[in-house]
Amino acid sequence: MKLHEYQGKDLFRAAGLPVPKGEVATTPDEVAAIAQRLGKVVIKAQVHVGGRGKAGGVKVASTPEEARVLAGRILGMDIKGLTVHKVLVEPALNIATEYYAGIVNDRTSKRFVLMLSSMGGVDIEDVAHSNPEAIIRVAIDPAFGLQDFAIRQAMKDAQFDRTKSRELGAVIKGLYGALVRYDCLLAEVNPLVVSAEGDVVVADAKVDIDDNALFRHKDLLPYREESFDNEMDRQATEQGLTYVHLGGDIGVIGNGAGLVMNTLDVVTASGGKPANFLDIGGGAQAALVVKAVNMVLSDPEVKGIIFNIFGGITRCDEVARGMLQAAQEMDIRVPVVVRLAGTQEAAGRALLEGSQYAPVASVQEAARTIQELIGR
Amino acid sequence: MSILVGPETRLLVQGITGRDGAFHTGQMKEYGTTIVAGVTPGKGGTEMEGVPVFDTVREAVEATRANTSIIFVPAPGAADAIMEAAAAGISLIICLTELIPVHDMVRAVRFLQDYPGTRLIGPNCPGLITPGSAKVGIMPGAVFSPGTIGIISRSGTLTYEVADLLSRNGFGQSTCVGIGGDPVIGSTFVDILRLFQEDRGTDMIVLIGEIGGSDEEDAAAYIGSLPAATRKPVVTFISGRSAPPGKRMGHAGAIISGGLGGPEAKVAAFRDRGLPVADSIPQLADLVRTVLTVSA
Numbered sequence: 001m002k003l004h005e006y007q008g009k010d011l012f013r014a015a016g017l018p019v020p021k022g023e024v025a026t027t028p029d030e031v032a033a034i035a036q037r038l039g040k041v042v043i044k045a046q047v048h049v050g051g052r053g054k055a056g057g058v059k060v061a062s063t064p065e066e067a068r069v070l071a072g073r074i075l076g077m078d079i080k081g082l083t084v085h086k087v088l089v090e091p092a093l094n095i096a097t098e099y100y101a102g103i104v105n106d107r108t109s110k111r112f113v114l115m116l117s118s119m120g121g122v123d124i125e126d127v128a129h130s131n132p133e134a135i136i137r138v139a140i141d142p143a144f145g146l147q148d149f150a151i152r153q154a155m156k157d158a159q160f161d162r163t164k165s166r167e168l169g170a171v172i173k174g175l176y177g178a179l180v181r182y183d184c185l186l187a188e189v190n191p192l193v194v195s196a197e198g199d200v201v202v203a204d205a206k207v208d209i210d211d212n213a214l215f216r217h218k219d220l221l222p223y224r225e226e227s228f229d230n231e232m233d234r235q236a237t238e239q240g241l242t243y244v245h246l247g248g249d250i251g252v253i254g255n256g257a258g259l260v261m262n263t264l265d266v267v268t269a270s271g272g273k274p275a276n277f278l279d280i281g282g283g284a285q286a287a288l289v290v291k292a293v294n295m296v297l298s299d300p301e302v303k304g305i306i307f308n309i310f311g312g313i314t315r316c317d318e319v320a321r322g323m324l325q326a327a328q329e330m331d332i333r334v335p336v337v338v339r340l341a342g343t344q345e346a347a348g349r350a351l352l353e354g355s356q357y358a359p360v361a362s363v364q365e366a367a368r369t370i371q372e373l374i375g376r
Numbered sequence: 377m378s379i380l381v382g383p384e385t386r387l388l389v390q391g392i393t394g395r396d397g398a399f400h401t402g403q404m405k406e407y408g409t410t411i412v413a414g415v416t417p418g419k420g421g422t423e424m425e426g427v428p429v430f431d432t433v434r435e436a437v438e439a440t441r442a443n444t445s446i447i448f449v450p451a452p453g454a455a456d457a458i459m460e461a462a463a464a465g466i467s468l469i470i471c472l473t474e475l476i477p478v479h480d481m482v483r484a485v486r487f488l489q490d491y492p493g494t495r496l497i498g499p500n501c502p503g504l505i506t507p508g509s510a511k512v513g514i515m516p517g518a519v520f521s522p523g524t525i526g527i528i529s530r531s532g533t534l535t536y537e538v539a540d541l542l543s544r545n546g547f548g549q550s551t552c553v554g555i556g557g558d559p560v561i562g563s564t565f566v567d568i569l570r571l572f573q574e575d576r577g578t579d580m581i582v583l584i585g586e587i588g589g590s591d592e593e594d595a596a597a598y599i600g601s602l603p604a605a606t607r608k609p610v611v612t613f614i615s616g617r618s619a620p621p622g623k624r625m626g627h628a629g630a631i632i633s634g635g636l637g638g639p640e641a642k643v644a645a646f647r648d649r650g651l652p653v654a655d656s657i658p659q660l661a662d663l664v665r666t667v668l669t670v671s672a
Contacts, residue, residue: 107559107589108589110481110485110486110560111486141486142482142486143486143487180479183477183478183479185478212451212476212478213479242626244623244625246620254533255533256531256534256626257533257557257625257627258529258530258534258615258627259531259533259534260626261531261587261626261630262537262615262657264616264619265616265617266656267618268617268618269618274618277625277626282514282532310536310537310540312515312516313400313514341537342516342519343516363657364656
């Protein structure tokens with residue numbers, strides 16, 4: 001679950017980090033009123049993408065009137081396909097130095113890794129490409145946590161300002177505390193600012209919470225609502241389906257992530273464009289299959305559907321029952337081809353005989369047949 | 377011969393009284409796996425599918441000399457179940473549970489460092505099977521057949537797909553291992569490759585990778601580092617070649633992020649070392665046939 005900057009800053013503030021006092025607004029009038037209280041402000045678009053500044057989503061306003069005008073431009077703006085509905089308004093900073101501090105899961109070491117860099121304020125992935133030695137990495141032993149000496153050494157290696165090491169070190173320690181406390185997959189401050197006045201300020205917050213750990217963070221559930229970037233994502237999560245919108249016109253439904261991924265590859269290799277990734281998981285019941293068909297058909301671009309089932313714990317006859325039920329409950333106007341293999345394969349095929357669903361023997365044949373049926 | 381599981385396996389099922397645990401205990405028994413015990417806290421003294429149930433893993437091991445554990449415990453308690461098995465002296469732990477929090481797995485893997493004799497497979501995996509001998513997982517046994525090809529995969533359903541293809545073409549398998557689709561897993565491709573490399577019953581290896589992480593690149597580097605004279609042939613397939621960056625493709629670990637984990641680098645890592653990569657799953661059968669023909 002990706003958090004907006006203002007949500008991440010709420011968590012960091014609760015963890016004791018020096019976060020500017022900001023307010024969230026959804027209209028230019030609200031922004032002007034906040035600017036009236038705070039003076040010179042920075043107005044920041046709240047969307048789940050990087051590069052907001054370059055896209056014009058971050059602006060400084062000296063007066064409430066200027067804030068109102070700039071907010072009018074940012075609110076409703078489209079940044080990389082996402083519409084800005086909220087802005088965060090904070091006192092403008094006099095930036096002297098910008099650092100990077102982040103903690104992220106590292107698959108190779110199977111640990112969380114602290115990353116520090118004196119090249120803050122720019123995309124850290126760009127730094128990783130152009131200047132990898134400018135990023136200091138420290139793997140954190142989960143049994144002991146992030147030790148003070150390790151923070152001091154990392155700050156020294158990253159050439160952080162020695163006169164501010166106490167304050168900067170406290171931020172890094174607090175960042176790890178927040179990462180563990182809230183089950184974050186990523187907790188990042190970029191930039192971590194030292195102001196002209198000498199204050200250490202958490203100027204941005206990027207937080208990704210592990211969805212699998214939300215069961216023990218009921219307090220974070222209100223954030224869920226704003227974590228969806230579109231209606232399809234929200235529906236899929238509510239219905240317990242793993243759905244990824246891909247923008248093409250061939251709907252794909254299968255059991256198992258690898259199998260569905262491979263189906264997308266085969267469709268693409270045969271010149272088609274997949275509309276989505278949809279995994280019904282293991283052991284799916286008929287009712288879930290109905291939901292899956294409904295989900296894929298709610299995408300108006302879909303012109304045909306491929307079902308690819310290799311039954312292990314999933315039973316082909318159960319999936320077939322779900323497909324027949326779907327055909328009864330809704331008007332399926334697009335062609336659907338079905339590849340059934342594995343557990344209860346024969347029973348599943350027998351059920352579908354005489355229905356509108358076209359059986360195919362392999363995923364390769366499915367990709368070819370669906371293209372023919374939609375007239376390519 | 378085979379790796380990890382076989383006639384010597386004495387299996388314990390953690391979470392045996394749950395829906396999936398109970399069902400698959402029956403399926404595994406039917407396949408011929410020796411199941412000696414089950415564990416569900418609070419259900420000790422009962423029986424499930426003819427298997428005695430204990431409250432703790434330690435009790436179960438003391439009473440039955442179980443050496444391998446398969447875990448069906450739901451996600452909130454799964455990492456704890458892994459640590460309990462290790463602490464009780466289980467040497468091979470297979471965790472099928474999906475959706476385990478990453479922080480839990482990071483802690484569990486750290487815990488296992490203090491038990492160097494214990495190996496973890498998974499989580500979020502289908503388990504492993506030595507065809508005709510022992511099934512420790514949820515795979516459909518019928519698609520596997522005994523033979524000399526080792527299979528390693530991050531995907532459960534693609535393992536079935538590939539085993540089915542190989543079996544239909546007359547190529548049986550020594551052992552098939554699903555290592556799991558999560559970002560933090562116990563055993564990697566390299567760990568399992570080492571075992572196949574040393575196994576006398578395995579002549580060649582089929583490796584099924586996917587986007588995300590760099591486990592495939594590590595595997596290619598490991599194979600490349602082996603002396604040509606003793607290195608067993610490896611053929612590969614990488615799934616997710618059409619996946620867009622930044623989208624998590626079902627498996628928590630299957631994501632191209634920050635320019636890393638993309639399919640091109642994985643395919644290149646194998647091909648640059650002269651290791652064949654199939655462009656489609658059916659093509660794997662051709663590659664296997666070519667390898668076996670050349671070596672025969």
